[in-house]
Amino acid sequence: MLTLTVNGKNYEFSGDPTTPVLWFLRDELDLTGPKFGCGMAQCGACTVHIDGVAQRSCVLPVSAAVGRKITTIEGLSEDGDHPVQKAWLDNKVPQCGFCQCGQIMQAASLLASNPTPTDEEIVATMSGNICRCGTYPRIHKAIKAASKSIAGVEYYTPEKEGENA
Amino acid sequence: MSQYFDMQRRKFLKSSAALGSLVVGTCFLGAAPRALAGVLTPPSDTAKTANLFVALRPDGIVEITCHRSEMGQQIRTAVAQIVADEMEAAWDKIVVIQAKGDPKYGDQNTDGSRSIRFNLQRLREMGASVRYMMQHAAAKRWGVEPSSCSAVQHLVTHTSGKTFTYAELVSDALSITPPEADALTLKTREEWRYINTGMAHIDLQDIVTGKATFAADVRAPKALVAIIERPPVVGGKVKSVDDTATRAVKGVIDVVSIPAPTGAPQFQPKGGVAVVAENTWAAMQGRRALKIEWDDGPNGDYNSESFKAQLLETVNAPQEMVREKGDAASVLANDTDKLVADYYMPHLTQAPMEPPCATAMYYEDRVDVWASTQNPQADMETVGKMVGMEKEKINVHVTMLGGAFGRKSKPDFSAEAAYVSMKTGKPIRVQWTREDDIQHGYYHAVSAQHIEASLNDQGGIEAYLHRTAFAPIASTFAEGANAPFSFELDLGFTDNPILTPNLKLERGEAPAKARIGWMRSVTNIFHAFAVQSFIAEAAHKAGKDQKDYLLEVIGPDRVLDVTTQNAKYNNYWGNKSVYPLDIARLRGAIEKVADMSGWGRELPKGRGLGIAAHRSFLTYIATVVEVEVSDSGELDIIKSWVSVDAGTVVNTDSVINQTQGGSIYGITTAISGGITFDEGRVQQSNFHDFRVPRMSDSPLDVEVEIIQNGEAPAGVGEPATPVYAPALCNAIFAACGKRIRTLPIGDQLKA
Ligand code: FES
Numbered sequence A: 001m002l003t004l005t006v007n008g009k010n011y012e013f014s015g016d017p018t019t020p021v022l023w024f025l026r027d028e029l030d031l032t033g034p035k036f037g038c039g040m041a042q043c044g045a046c047t048v049h050i051d052g053v054a055q056r057s058c059v060l061p062v063s064a065a066v067g068r069k070i071t072t073i074e075g076l077s078e079d080g081d082h083p084v085q086k087a088w089l090d091n092k093v094p095q096c097g098f099c100q101c102g103q104i105m106q107a108a109s110l111l112a113s114n115p116t117p118t119d120e121e122i123v124a125t126m127s128g129n130i131c132r133c134g135t136y137p138r139i140h141k142a143i144k145a146a147s148k149s150i151a152g153v154e155y156y157t158p159e160k161e162g163e164n165a
Numbered sequence B: 001m002s003q004y005f006d007m008q009r010r011k012f013l014k015s016s017a018a019l020g021s022l023v024v025g026t027c028f029l030g031a032a033p034r035a036l037a038g039v040l041t042p043p044s045d046t047a048k049t050a051n052l053f054v055a056l057r058p059d060g061i062v063e064i065t066c067h068r069s070e071m072g073q074q075i076r077t078a079v080a081q082i083v084a085d086e087m088e089a090a091w092d093k094i095v096v097i098q099a100k101g102d103p104k105y106g107d108q109n110t111d112g113s114r115s116i117r118f119n120l121q122r123l124r125e126m127g128a129s130v131r132y133m134m135q136h137a138a139a140k141r142w143g144v145e146p147s148s149c150s151a152v153q154h155l156v157t158h159t160s161g162k163t164f165t166y167a168e169l170v171s172d173a174l175s176i177t178p179p180e181a182d183a184l185t186l187k188t189r190e191e192w193r194y195i196n197t198g199m200a201h202i203d204l205q206d207i208v209t210g211k212a213t214f215a216a217d218v219r220a221p222k223a224l225v226a227i228i229e230r231p232p233v234v235g236g237k238v239k240s241v242d243d244t245a246t247r248a249v250k251g252v253i254d255v256v257s258i259p260a261p262t263g264a265p266q267f268q269p270k271g272g273v274a275v276v277a278e279n280t281w282a283a284m285q286g287r288r289a290l291k292i293e294w295d296d297g298p299n300g301d302y303n304s305e306s307f308k309a310q311l312l313e314t315v316n317a318p319q320e321m322v323r324e325k326g327d328a329a330s331v332l333a334n335d336t337d338k339l340v341a342d343y344y345m346p347h348l349t350q351a352p353m354e355p356p357c358a359t360a361m362y363y364e365d366r367v368d369v370w371a372s373t374q375n376p377q378a379d380m381e382t383v384g385k386m387v388g389m390e391k392e393k394i395n396v397h398v399t400m401l402g403g404a405f406g407r408k409s410k411p412d413f414s415a416e417a418a419y420v421s422m423k424t425g426k427p428i429r430v431q432w433t434r435e436d437d438i439q440h441g442y443y444h445a446v447s448a449q450h451i452e453a454s455l456n457d458q459g460g461i462e463a464y465l466h467r468t469a470f471a472p473i474a475s476t477f478a479e480g481a482n483a484p485f486s487f488e489l490d491l492g493f494t495d496n497p498i499l500t501p502n503l504k505l506e507r508g509e510a511p512a513k514a515r516i517g518w519m520r521s522v523t524n525i526f527h528a529f530a531v532q533s534f535i536a537e538a539a540h541k542a543g544k545d546q547k548d549y550l551l552e553v554i555g556p557d558r559v560l561d562v563t564t565q566n567a568k569y570n571n572y573w574g575n576k577s578v579y580p581l582d583i584a585r586l587r588g589a590i591e592k593v594a595d596m597s598g599w600g601r602e603l604p605k606g607r608g609l610g611i612a613a614h615r616s617f618l619t620y621i622a623t624v625v626e627v628e629v630s631d632s633g634e635l636d637i638i639k640s641w642v643s644v645d646a647g648t649v650v651n652t653d654s655v656i657n658q659t660q661g662g663s664i665y666g667i668t669t670a671i672s673g674g675i676t677f678d679e680g681r682v683q684q685s686n687f688h689d690f691r692v693p694r695m696s697d698s699p700l701d702v703e704v705e706i707i708q709n710g711e712a713p714a715g716v717g718e719p720a721t722p723v724y725a726p727a728l729c730n731a732i733f734a735a736c737g738k739r740i741r742t743l744p745i746g747d748q749l750k751a
């Protein structure tokens, strides 16, 4: 019997310990925000936070998540008001929407560790998340916007000065 | 009981909708042409009796039925915008109901970029009817002239200042006879408040919070999961199966054989062996443990390398004439310096972000299906055949599609779910893996194109010959069909806009050794690639600027009627007087995008601009791509600009989003290695070897401008895709002098 912590609650799981976290969330807990897009860490649709860091739940066995905090899109914010979600709404990012929970979780994790990423850092971090509808320009823009609202204050950096000059 | 009004019988019908609602449908409004005369090209012969519903509930909430599938084009929002605008409904009182599959709605096949084209007029009329009834109900209560009452934002106001809310008028309106079509006054373009704006789409909040229901998210009924091992070769079947190890996997409940299809593939499942389990992981493990021997059948020899050679051989020999003017053959025969080029593109697969998935529950007298389908009426038909029931007994609920791009108008996955449910007596969710999606698709056809042109002294095109060859979609529906048919040739081949005294278009045959299906913009992809690349090649030969030359060869403003040149042409089933092939609009798009992109500006070494323009799905579009190619051959797409003339548009932001996304989808054709076959088997399996564009492959800015006009509405979901690859390859040539005629680009820039 394994105990898993998802969105702040504990759950018991007696099934196959090699079961990926994705299928535990979707099939056992009916948390369907994390999506199945590839099953081999290629697309990012299944992205959740493990102790606050974005990870592909489709390749992470439940046994490796014991004792760690799993957060899904359903647990990212009370009512969809995380700055990244707000930026997604403001920039009307989604088309079909299927990839977007994964994109948002990836972006939220990026901004948590690096509130003012450069354009290149955004591209590098987000390129593991496929959007077949091609919303990349909007995702990029929304992350910049969320970065502004998260960062709040703009710190002085020499590169920035160069950009503004 | 609420009531539906049946105009044919001029009486109200009982319905199960909310008590006391006013329900208005389109059936009785007919196809009266007015503001947008001719827009209503009938999508099917049921169009005239089609019922779309809007219901005004006693609490004032408006329920609008959307009968088209939502796959990211925001059709649910657009339908609501149209109806709410004409009925003067307040936006916060709108609820959109997703229609089940039912022929009463008319055509529900959400493909061909035609939802707005086929429905704008009748949805406007439906909305305007409700506004009319509100006005008339209020006038009757007050005993005044209806013309002295105006309906604005859920409120009817008399000239004296007194008001009724829509909610207060619902029961009165039930006794008002709905207007005949010609008694309606539709709003003018200037009066629109929702149409032609970029309002946020109605499912946005659900999407960003993970609440939107895609096919695999359906939890009622609570289903068992089936994962299916299908024959790797089209037309193949199971020779023997050993499922001992599978049945020993914990959580596996059953193993069900699915029969191999007969005749043409159509939308039938490929057959195979389904592993039914308590959860997805167990079903996956169970499938892995199956031991199956296959009988491959006649397509076991399909090999992409030899097929490529066969296609190129075909287009290099005379073929059947499709369109002809003057005598291109003899001009070309006498030109020792003609420009000749062969173009090739591999099979591609749609790879929608959510792999196919459907849930089904079989009962003695009906089947309930929940599926991500583009065409629920096709599910009714296909599922009905699979389980031996009339299609009327198949209830198809449409979920959010999770992307589709043509794959999900083929409901083989729904039929699989229904069949396994019938065999097990349990609710079943058939989950396709990405490997299943890549290896068991309905593929975009592999193709070869051959073009020759003779240039005159001024560099103009004196004679032009184009041959195309590919396996037709018809092969999916008729066994052995191997000749491209008119509809596929219409897409960017027959409607070639080049103005030249001598022109010949020919089509070659090719057998289908895989299931062929449509993918976003279909054969426009390879036709536009060849034609728009070739024009840029000719510009180079003539020593002229790409953009100037493109304008020169398509010639002056005029309406092009290719049927005067011995051609058959369906014009996307658009009425030719409403949707002529208007060269002025194509030129307008080119000039616009040239302007947007600063065409002609100085660029640093290694950078280049490329342009391409094309009409597809009755929309005129032009794209400019800017690239940088490094000395070592690394490609970087810097930015793209797109001008789009789709006539009247409903949601401007969706048009921009679709155009951006359609452009990036077009990058797939350039960078993906495509789908290749050996021994009849697909050689790719997941996103590691079937590459699709990622953020690092995409420009971070795709600037889109909508050319605003009052022309009839045309398609939006598809047109941005075909122009992208040629604009990109033309930009690559401008940047580094390397001409790409074979896609994918692969290592060609490194050589
Ligand atoms: S489903 Fe996990 S990365 Fe694609």
Ligand code: FES
Pocket: A094, A095, A096, A097, A098, A099, A100, A130, A131, A132, A133, A134, A135, B072, B353, B402, B403
């Ligand atoms: S919005 Fe459709 S896959 Fe990203």
